[in-house]
Amino acid sequence: MAFAACISCARAAPIDDALGIVFDQSATLEKAREEMREIGRQSRFKGRVYVGYALAETYDAAQGANAGIYVEIPLFSRKRELDTARARLALAKQEEALKKAFLADVSSIRELEDKRRGAQEMAVFYKDRLTYFDQAVKEGRIEADTLWEDAEKAKKAEHDAVQGTGKVRAKLEQIARRYGGYRWTELQDLLAGMLKPAKSSTQ
Secondary structure: OHHHHHHHHHOOOHHHHHHHHHHHHOHHHHHHHHHHHHHHHHHOOEEEEEEEEOOOOOOEOOOEOOEEEEEEEEOOOHHHHHHHHHHHHHHHHHHHHHHHHHHHHHHHHHHHHHHHHHHHHHHHHHHHHHHHHHHHHHOOOOOHHHHHHHHHHHHHHHHHHHHHHHHHHHHHHHHHHHHHHHHHHHHHHHHHHHHOOOOOOOO
């Protein structure tokens, strides 16, 4: 049981999965990663140098050295180390900037969803009030004119909820296409899942 619990804790949250797709599909980050890989390849280059020497018993002054060995010398340099550090820092900054922009857009979707949900709840509220007052009118306890205000509010809230649904869907697709590359539908599904209200532990 404890092992299963550890596995559950280790699973990435939906927002982490979404960020994984965003980082994977970013052309800007890929360019920065390629620069780092290129610097890494250069750092592995080695120089092969032939070191010759003369054997006393066979030395010929006209020919010079008549024996030798090849020595491989890694081409490390302080400049290359600095280039690597700069490339790593540039990549980290670009990742942070992309993460910040993406999370800001996710926040804007959540704001739209909160407005849509609020309008939907108000529509239900005013419909319930209309049902109550309609019964009161039929029983002669109130005048029919009192129904108009709530009817208008219910209609407006319902309209706002429908409009809100369209705005949320459009924003979801826009952001998913902007950040998701060829995996945009996968990203869209993750974002849509994050907008769903959390289930109560008592359910």
